Amino acid sequence: MHTRVTLHRDFVISEIDDRLYGAFLEHMGRAIYNGIYEPGHPEADNDGFRRDVLGLVKELAPPIVRYPGGNFVSAYNWEDGIGPREERPVRLDLAWHSRESNQVGIHEFADWCERAGIDMMLAVNLGSRGIDAARNFLEYVNHPEGSAWSDLRIRNGRRAPWNVKLWCLGNEMDGPWQVGHKNAAEYGHLANETGKALKAYDGSLELVACGSSNPDMASYPEWEATVLDHCYETVDYISLHMYFTNYADDLGSYLALNEKLDRYIGSIAGVIDYIKAKKRSTKDVHICFDEWNVWYHSTERDKRILQGNDWPFAPAILEDAYNVEDALLIGCVLNTFIRRSDRVRIACIAQLVNVIAPIMTESGGSAWRQTIFYPLYFASRFGRGKALRLAVDSPTYQAGELGDVAYLDVSAVHDEAQGSIALFIVNRHPDEALDLDVDLGGFTACRLEEHQTLDYPDMKAANTAERPDHVRPTTGRGLSVDGTALEGRVAPLSYHMVRLSVAD
Numbered sequence: 234m235h236t237r238v239t240l241h242r243d244f245v246i247s248e249i250d251d252r253l254y255g256a257f258l259e260h261m262g263r264a265i266y267n268g269i270y271e272p273g274h275p276e277a278d279n280d281g282f283r284r285d286v287l288g289l290v291k292e293l294a295p296p297i298v299r300y301p302g303g304n305f306v307s308a309y310n311w312e313d314g315i316g317p318r319e320e321r322p323v324r325l326d327l328a329w330h331s332r333e334s335n336q337v338g339i340h341e342f343a344d345w346c347e348r349a350g351i352d353m354m355l356a357v358n359l360g361s362r363g364i365d366a367a368r369n370f371l372e373y374v375n376h377p378e379g380s381a382w383s384d385l386r387i388r389n390g391r392r393a394p395w396n397v398k399l400w401c402l403g404n405e406m407d408g409p410w411q412v413g414h415k416n417a418a419e420y421g422h423l424a425n426e427t428g429k430a431l432k433a434y435d436g437s438l439e440l441v442a443c444g445s446s447n448p449d450m451a452s453y454p455e456w457e458a459t460v461l462d463h464c465y466e467t468v469d470y471i472s473l474h475m476y477f478t479n480y481a482d483d484l485g486s487y488l489a490l491n492e493k494l495d496r497y498i499g500s501i502a503g504v505i506d507y508i509k510a511k512k513r514s515t516k517d518v519h520i521c522f523d524e525w526n527v528w529y530h531s532t533e534r535d536k537r538i539l540q541g542n543d544w545p546f547a548p549a550i551l552e553d554a555y556n557v558e559d560a561l562l563i564g565c566v567l568n569t570f571i572r573r574s575d576r577v578r579i580a581c582i583a584q585l586v587n588v589i590a591p592i593m594t595e596s597g598g599s600a601w602r603q604t605i606f607y608p609l610y611f612a613s614r615f616g617r618g619k620a621l622r623l624a625v626d627s628p629t630y631q632a633g634e635l636g637d638v639a640y641l642d643v644s645a646v647h648d649e650a651q652g653s654i655a656l657f658i659v660n661r662h663p664d665e666a667l668d669l670d671v672d673l674g675g676f677t678a679c680r681l682e683e684h685q686t687l688d689y690p691d692m693k694a695a696n697t698a699e700r701p702d703h704v705r706p707t708t709g710r711g712l713s714v715d716g717t718a719l720e721g722r723v724a725p726l727s728y729h730m731v732r733l734s735v736a737d
Contacts, residue, residue: 242675259303304328307360314338359403360413421463601701618648684709
């Protein structure tokens, strides 16, 4: 089965914002407690953070991490997480039906981010709270000294401000499940007024307004139009969220879900353009896809905790065990973000550790990479540079309501500084290899430097504490460079990262 891809060095979609490979950590389940933070663990440092987990996070190298929520933020008092730990209150978290000890707050999380080399993306509570709490939080975090909140930060042990530039104005405010849920006009007005207050302090801040929680919401896409009509000139991004499921166990339709994602992005890009035109604005608003991942494996199991009568501390919820087919889909999703990098500037996989995450841990035990770790790792490491516009000729198949979908899913990134091209390839075909012919137009002296593949026969295979490397990349075979063409075969149901050195 033959496929042909044509690229050219001059056909550029966009310079990719490195923050496309961001992540998310929420006070939820074992993401923070018994995830990144576990005092008493053999790998814990003097501040209680697990060095083994930190090492895996550094492998992924997310430029930013969104914090502290998520649904959690909509009833969160940020002041609970500052000051002496022994004096911090224990609260009931309404979002995830658990107890929050507040032993990790802004100081501890910021310290962890500094260890990891990650910038913070902070969210403010616009559910149960509003403008005052948001501006006070900003002052505490960013003001050098000489004000009530900045001086309190200094007394709490941190003299230098953290100077966080990226702020989320609430979370999923379109969702009836959200504490403080609002309609679009209510939220749009509040987001605008909160954003104005924050930018009155620092006009260089980047602000993210809440878009739709998913494209199946009844209010989508009118929500985005109404919200942006209120706050277009104040905010810089509109957020989108999407989670992927395979309850029907239909692999072909599942691996095509990034096509639904692509249409979601295209629709909201159209809404943004409409509001920009309506307001005669010269400003561009981009998309921040700050929650995305596969989420369905643990749903039934979690109901016992989320609908129970007790309030456990750091319960094991949303701990999806990811398999090979999930890794293939994640590769396709990342390809979509690369191909849409002119509109999607920021994206955060939800989440980073334990909770629907690429990294898993045992309390008191080991940490390991899930299957989805690998396509994220390759994209984060080699998907920085210029996204190239590709012409793809591939056979297709019928994927339910999504219609005809190509068997070949591919993206390409040119890193001028490194003199390289990275191609990220997924063959969705269940049975047949694809004969691949890639025309590398505009590039010379092309040489194959690296080929890594996830090519595992059992689509349901997963990594566990007992078998942490059961599914892992191997050195790929069957591809070669002949002049300015990459040629060869890619196996059925496989993922590939191919890196070429090139001369400009």
